[in-house]
Amino acid sequence: xxxxxxxxxxxxxxxxxxxxxxxxxxxxxxxxxxxxxxxxxxxxxxxxxxxxxxxxxxxxxxxxxxxxxxxxxxxxxxxxxxxxxxxxxxxxxxxxxxxxxxxxxxxxxxxxxxxxxxxxxxxxxxxxxxxxxxxxxxxxxxxxxxxxxxxxxxxxxxxxxxxxxxxxxxxxxxxxxxxxxxxxxxxxxxxxxxxxxxxxxxxxxxxxxxxxxxxxxxxxxxxxxxxxxxxxxxxxxxxxxxxxxxxxxxxxxxxxxxxxxxxxxxxxxxxxxxxxxxxxxxxxxxxxxxxxxxxxxxxxxxxxxxxxxxxxxxxxxxxxxxxxxxxxxxxxxxxxxxxxxxxxxxxxxxxxxxxxxxxxxxxxxxxxxxxxxxxxxxxxxxxxxxxx
Numbered sequence: 001x002x003x004x005x006x007x008x009x010x011x012x013x014x015x016x017x018x019x020x021x022x023x024x025x026x027x028x029x030x031x032x033x034x035x036x037x038x039x040x041x042x043x044x045x046x047x048x049x050x051x052x053x054x055x056x057x058x059x060x061x062x063x064x065x066x067x068x069x070x071x072x073x074x075x076x077x078x079x080x081x082x083x084x085x086x087x088x089x090x091x092x093x094x095x096x097x098x099x100x101x102x103x104x105x106x107x108x109x110x111x112x113x114x115x116x117x118x119x120x121x122x123x124x125x126x127x128x129x130x131x132x133x134x135x136x137x138x139x140x141x142x143x144x145x146x147x148x149x150x151x152x153x154x155x156x157x158x159x160x161x162x163x164x165x166x167x168x169x170x171x172x173x174x175x176x177x178x179x180x181x182x183x184x185x186x187x188x189x190x191x192x193x194x195x196x197x198x199x200x201x202x203x204x205x206x207x208x209x210x211x212x213x214x215x216x217x218x219x220x221x222x223x224x225x226x227x228x229x230x231x232x233x234x235x236x237x238x239x240x241x242x243x244x245x246x247x248x249x250x251x252x253x254x255x256x257x258x259x260x261x262x263x264x265x266x267x268x269x270x271x272x273x274x275x276x277x278x279x280x281x282x283x284x285x286x287x288x289x290x291x292x293x294x295x296x297x298x299x300x301x302x303x304x305x306x307x308x309x310x311x312x313x314x315x316x317x318x319x320x321x322x323x324x325x326x327x328x329x330x331x332x333x334x335x336x337x338x339x340x341x342x343x344x345x346x347x348x349x350x351x352x353x354x355x356x357x358x359x360x361x362x363x364x365x366x367x368x369x370x371x372x373x374x375x376x377x378x379x380x381x382x383x384x385x386x387x388x
Contacts, residue, residue, distance in 0.1 A: 013328065013329070013332045013333075017329070019373070020325075020372065020373055020375075021370055021371060021372055021373060022356070022371040022372070022373055023064070023065055023357070023369070023370065023371040024329070024368065024369075024370045024371075025061075025062045025064070025065070025078070025079070025368065025369045025370070026329070026333070026366060026367075026368055027059070027078065027079040027366070027367040027368075027369075028365055028366055028367070029046065029048075029057075029361070029365040029366070029367055030048075030055070030365060031048040031050060031054065031055070031365055032048070032049070032346055032361060032362065032363050032364065032365045033046040033047055033048060033049065033091075033346065033347060033361045033367070034049045034091075034092060034283060034346050034347050034361075035047050035049075035091055035092070035093065035094040035105075035347060036347050036348070036349045036359050036360075036361055036367075037094045037095060037096050037103070037349075038096065038349065038351075038352055039058060039096045039101075039103070039118060041351075041352065041353065042060055042061050042066065043058055043059065043060050043061070043082065044058070044059055044061070044349075044359060045057065045058050045059075045094055045096065045103060045118070046059060046361065046367065047087060047091035047094055047105070048087075048090070048091065049090040049091055049092055049108070050090060051089070051090060052089075053086055053087065053088060053089075054086065054087045054089070054090060054091055055084060055085070055086060055087075056084065056085045056086065056087055056091060056094075056105075056116065056126050057081055057083070057084045057126075058081070058082050058083040058084070058118060058119075058126065059079045059080065059081055059082065059367075060079065060080045060082050061079065061369055062078055062079060062369070065357075065369065065371075079367065079369075082124065083118060083119045083123075083124045083125065083126050084124070084125070084126055085116070085125055085126030085127050085128075087105065087107070087114070087128070089107040089109065090107050090108050090109070091105050091106075091107065092105075092106055092107060092108030092141075092142045092283065093105060093106040093108070093142055093143060093144060093145050094145075095145040095146065095147045095155065096118075096147065097147045097149060097153045097155070097169070098147065098148070098149045099149040100149065100153055101117065101118040101119065101120050102115065102116065102117060102118065102153060102169070103115075103116045103118055104116070104132075104145055104147065104155050104157075104169075105145075106134075106142045106143040106144075106145060106157070107142065108141070108142030108283075109142070110134060110142075111133075111134025111135060111136045111142075111143045111157070111158065111159045111163065112131055112132065112133055112134045112143075113131070113132040113134065113143065113145065113155065113157055113167075114128050114130075114131055114132075115128065115129050115130040115131070115132065115169060116128055116129065117129050130169075132155075132167060132169070132172060134157065134158070134159065134163070135157075135158060135163040135164075135165045135174075135177070136158065136159055136160055136162065136163030136183075141159070141185055141186070141187070141202070141282045141283050142159060142283075143157050143158060143159045143186075144157065144158065144159070144186045144187070144188055144189035144199075145157045145189065146189045146190045146191050146197060148191055148194065150194065152168055152169070152170050153168070153169040153170065154166055154167065154168050154169065154175065155167055155169060156189055156191070156197055156211075157189070158178070158186060158189065158199070159185065159186060160182075160183045160184060160185055160186060161178065161180040161182050161183060161184045161186060161199055161201055161205075161207060162178075162180050162181070162182060162183040162184075163178075163183070164177070164178035164180070164186075164189065164199055165177045165178070166211050175211070176211040178199065178207065178209055178217060179214070179215075179216055179217065180199075180207060180217065180219075182201075182205075184201040184202065184203050184205060185201065185202045185203075185282070186199055186200065186201055186202070187200045187201060187202045187232065187233045187234055187282070188200040188233065188234045188235060188236075190235075190236055192208075192236050192237075192245045192261065195210050195211045195212045196208065196209070196210050196211075197209060197211065198234070198236045198245075198247060198261065199217075200232070200233070200234025200235075200247075200249065201232070201234075202230075202231055202232060202233075202282055203222055203230055203231075203232065204221075204222025204223055204230070204232035204249060204251070205219065205220060205221055205222050206219075206220045206234055206247060206249065206264060207219055207220075208220075208261050208264065218264065219264075220247075220259065220264030220265055221265075223249055223251075223255070223257040223259075223267060223270075231251065231252040231280070231282060231285075232249050232250065232251050232252075233249070233250050233285045233286070233287050234247060234248070234249050234250075234287070235247070235248055235287050235288050235289055235297070236261065236289070237289040245260075245261040246258055246259065246260060246261070246268070246289070247259045247260075247261055247264065248287055248289065248297055248311075250273070250285065250287040250299065252279065252280055252285070254272055254273040254274070254275040254302070255270065255271075255272055255273075255318070256270060256271050256272075256273055256287075256297070256309075256311075256314075256321070257269075257270045258270065258311060258314065267316060268316065269311065269314035269315055269316060270314065270315075270316065270317075270318045271309075271311070271314045271318060271319055271320070271321035272318055272319070272320050272321065273299060273307070273309065273321055273323075274307075274320070274321065274322055274323060275299065275302035275303070275307070276302045276303045280301050280302060284301040284302075284344075284346070285299075285300070285301030285302065286298070286299070286300045286301055286345075286347060286348055287299050288348070288349070288350060290308075290350050290355070290384075291350055291351075291352055291353070291384065292350070292351075292352070292353055292354065292355045292383060292384050293355045293356065293381055293382075293383060293384065294312075294381065294382040294383065294384050295310055295311045295312040295381070295382070296308060296309065296310055296311070296324070296381060297309050297311055298348060298350065298358065300345040300347070300348045300360065301344075301345060301346075303331065303344055303345070304328065304330050304331025304332075304342050304343055304344050304345060304362065305326045305327060305328045305330075305331060305345065306326070306327040306345055306348045306358065306360050307323040307325070307326050307327075308323055308324045308325040308326070308372070309321055309323055309324060310324045310378075310379065310381060312379070312381075313379075324375065324378060325372045325374075325375065327358070327360060327368070327370055327372065329366075329368055329370070330342075330343045330344075330345055330360065330362035330364070330366050330368065331343055331344070331362075333366065343362040343363050343364040343366060344362060344363045345360055345361070345362050345363075346361050346362055346363055347360070347361045348360035348361070354371070355381075355383055356371050356372050356373075356374070357369065357370070357371045358370060358371075358372075
């Protein structure tokens with residue numbers, strides 16, 4: 001791409017962004033990240049995933065985002081590194097333990113976990129304090145991790161459906177194991193309440209299990225018809241009780257299927273999303289329910305955009321769905337050099353409380369935080385309870 005053409009495209013997108021974003025801040029990491037994890041309402045952890053030594057950083061979001069009035073007078077408009085450390089290998093999964101200054105990671109090479117002290121008021125150093133042995137041989141996507149703080153810090157972890165276990169961090173004791181007959185690689189692992197969790201597999205199957213019982217988990221087979229590649233990614237609606245929890249499963253061909261966790265065998269609604277139909281790698285794709293905006297899901301990993309979809313109009317008959325909004329900033333602002341392709345999105349997360357604020361990272365090391373404006377003429381979206 002010629003320099004003049006690239007600058008014209010960038011200028012056009014910048015002008016468009018003045019109308020389509022309430023806030024947009026750009027930061028450049030030294031190396032790209034696949035993890036963005038909230039450690040508070042104002043700070044996130046990111047980490048590199050190259051094969052050698054990698055930084056783990058805790059970043060504070062631009063203070064301008066938190067100014068209620070006179071945002072233009074706020075001097076600090078950039079991310080700030082508040083704490084940092086080094087990992088000996090890749091960081092492919094990272095989870096913060098709520099209510100603590102502790103995080104747990106997996107390197108994607110084995111099922112073992114690394115436990116980190118994120119530092120505090122008296123220290124700006126992030127350091128590894130412990131290694132916890134995993135329960136299996138691992139998989140090409142590494143272990144998935146879910147965390148809960150009660151009564152002492154505990155993590156649910158596993159690389160495959162047959163080796164999911166709940167471990168108490170302070171003692172290393174195994175408190176629960178998922179009784180699954182299969183050994184399918186996992187795409188996601190998350191609690192939907194204090195005891196019930198969902199384990200989503202790359203083949204599209206999903207387990208719902210209760211850590212308080214030793215009974216067999218509820219198993220849902222892959223949605224029908226299956227995608228041609230057999231790869232699926234899963235997310236359960238965040239912050240909801242099991243009685244109101246929905247599961248979204250997204251295939252590599254862009255088919256999205258929504259189910260109620262009380263009856264996973266029946267699709268509540270489905271849609272064909274407007275995504276690039278190429279073969280993404282297992283760790284590329286993210287699908288995520290908005291925690292503070294009802295019926296919205298976000299999708300990335302199919303290219304250089306993060307897409308927002310409103311699922312409220314989806315039905316049990318599959319339809320073609322267009323995104324409500326697309327963040328194209330990573331692809332637009334990356335200049336292809338020496339034939340290299342534009343930047344692709346490696347991860348994204350919603351702010352836990354702000355309805356339309358997301359963070360996204362890309363393969364060129366860019367990190368964006370953005371608050372999108374609801375398109376004019378689009379149907380109004382309902383906030384979830386307690387959303388801001």
